[in-house]
Amino acid sequence: MKVLRQTIKSILVMLITFVLIITTEIQTFSSPISTNPINVGIILFSLDNSIAAQLKKEFENLQNEYSVKISIFNPQNNVSVQDAMLDSMLKNKIDLIIAMPVDTKENAVRGFIERVKPYNTALVMFNIPPDVVKKVLKDYDRVAFAIPASDKTGEMQGEIVRDFWNNKSIIDKNGDNILQYILVRGPKEDVIADKRTQGVTSTLNSSGIKIELLQSFTTDWTEELAKSYIENIFLTYGDKMEAIIANDDDLAAGAVKALQKYGYNTGDKSKYIPVFGLSGTYEAINLINKGLMSGTIIVDLKKVAHDLYAIGNNLINNVNPTENTNLKPEGSVIIIGTNPRKYIKG
Template sequence: MKVLRQTIKSILVMLLIFLLIITTEIQTFSSPISRRTINVGVILFSLDNSIAAQFKKEFDNLQNEYPVKVSVLNPQNNVSVQDEMLDSLLKNNIDLIIAIPASTKEDAVRNFIERVRPYNTPLVMFNIPPDVVKNISKDYARAAFAIPASDKTGEMQGEIVRDLWNNKSIIDKNDDNILQYVLVRGPKEDVTADKRTQGVTSILESSGIKTELLQSFATNWTEAVAKSYIENIFLTYGNKIEAIIANDDDLAVGAVKGLQKYGYNTGSKSKYIPVFGLSGTPEAINLIDKGLMSGTIIVDLKKVAQDLYAIGNNLINNANPTENTNLKSEGGVIIIGTNPRKYIIKK
C-alpha cells in the first residue's frame, strides 16, 4: 500500500510538471510582447527634424503600453557622436536597440552593426536602403531591417497635386497646360526620399499631366536648408514656379517661409504658390488651416513605433522578426504601413 501511495504521488508530481511546461509554452506562444521590463535604446538621427521629434514622443509613449524603459538619444546627424552614444548604450546592458541612423550609407550601417554584434544585442534598423540591406543582412543574425511603405504616401501626395491641377485657374499661371514645379527632396540615396519622389511623379505621369521640373534640390531634411534654397532660386524662377513639392513637411514649411520673404503665401490669393508636404506635422497642418500651404499626407507614427518594437521583441525572444504581426518581408526588408491619409487646404 505504501508503494502504491508513493507511485501515485510520483505520477501526480510528473503530471504537475507537465502541466506547468505546457502552460508556459502556451503563454510564450500567445504573447507577442514580453511581459518583463525591457530596456530599449532608440537612436534617432536628429531631433531637429519634426518627424524624428514626433518619433521620440511615440517611442516614449511605448512605456505607457508595454513593460519597457525607453531611452531616446539624439546624435544630431553626426556619425561620430552616434558611435559614442551607441557604445554607451551597449555597455549599459541594453536589451534592444532601435535606430534611424545618422547615415544610411553601406559603410556607416556596417560600422553600426559591427559595434553591436560583439554584445549580441538585438538590433532593428529603420529606413536603410534595400540595396544596402542586401549586402549586409547576413552580417548579424540578430538584426532586422524595416522601411516605410513610402511609395503609397508619395502616390497620395501626387493625387493631391493632380486634384489641384484639375482646377488650372489656381495653378497654371501661364496657361501653357504644363505644370512647372520645384522639387525639394530628402538626401540622395535615401530610401524614403526616393520612394516618395517616385510615387508623386508616377501619379502625375499616369494622370497625363505634362510637367517641367524647374529645379530639384536634395536636403538633409531640415527646414532651414529648404527655406534658404527657395529664397535663392526664387530670384531666378519666381514668376515661373507654379508649385513646390516637398518630400516631407519640414521641407514644405521651409519652402513656405522662403516664399514669404517675397510676399507670397501670406494670405493674399493673388500671391500664392501651392506647396505640398508629407508627414502631417502640427506646423504644416496649421499652415494648411490658414490657407498658406496646399496639403500634406498624415502618417501614423504611433503604429510605426509599435511595429518596430514588436520586431525587436521577436528578436529578443529569438523568433522570426515578423512573428505575431501583420508585417511582411520583401527581399529581407520588412515593410511597415503608415496608415496615410490626405489633409488639404479647405476651399
C-alpha cells in the first residue's frame, strides 16, 4: 500500500510539472508582449495625414490591452520640433520609442539614433529606406527598422485600375488603347511612396496595359497640396487625363476635390475621371460609396501598431526583434504585413 501511495504521488508530481511546462510554453508563444508596465513614446511625422491620425488611435488603444502607457508626439513635419520632443522624452526616462520620423535621409536618421544611444533606450524606426538602414544599422544595437509591405498594396491598387481598364468605355476616353494618367505620389525618397508606385506600375505593365504618364507630382502626404496640384494642371491635362492614381487616400481625396472645382466627379457620369487611392480612410470610403472616387486599398493599422509594439517589446527584453511574432526580416528591415483588401463601390 505504501509503495502504491508513493507511486501515485510520483505520478502526480510528474503530471503537475508537465502541465506547468506546457502552460509556460503556450503563454510564452502566444503573448510576446510583456505585461510589465512600460512607457512608450510615439513620434509620428505629422497628424495632418489621415492615416497617421488613425495610426495614433490604434497606438492609444494598446493601453486598453496591455500594461503600457502611450505618449504620442506630433512634430508637424518639423525636424527641429521633433528633436526637441525626442530630447524631452529621453530625459523623462522613456522605455521605448517608436518613430516615423520627419526626415528619413541618412544624416537625419543617424542623428536621431545618436540622440537616443546615450540613454540605451529601445528604438523602433518605421518607414526608413532600406539603403539608409544598411548604413546606420550598426550604429546602435538596440534599434530595429520596419517597413510595410507597400509593394503588395501598390500591386493591388494596380489590379483595381486594371479591372476598370477592362471596361474601356469608362476609362479610355480617346479610344487609343493607352491609359493616360496622372500620378500623385508621396514625398521624394519615401520608401512607402516608392514601393506603392512601383507596385501599381508593375501590375499595369504585367497586365499588358499600355500606359502613358502625363504628369507626376511629389507631395508631403497632405490633401491640400494634392488638390492644389490637380487644380493647377487641369487646364493643361483635363481633356487628356483618363485616371488619377494616388499613393494615399488623402492625396486621392484632394484630387477629387480639385476635379469638382471644374464640374467633374460630382455625380454626373458623363463628367467623371476615375481616381484611385490607397490606405482606406473614412473619407475615401465615403467618396467611393457616393460614386465620386473609384477605389482604394484598406490597410490594417491595428496590426501595424501591434507589430511595431511587439518588435519594441522584444528590444526591451533584449531578444531578437521578431521573437515570438510572425514577422520576418528582409535584409536589414522587418516587413510588416497590413492585411490589405480592395474596396470599390458595391
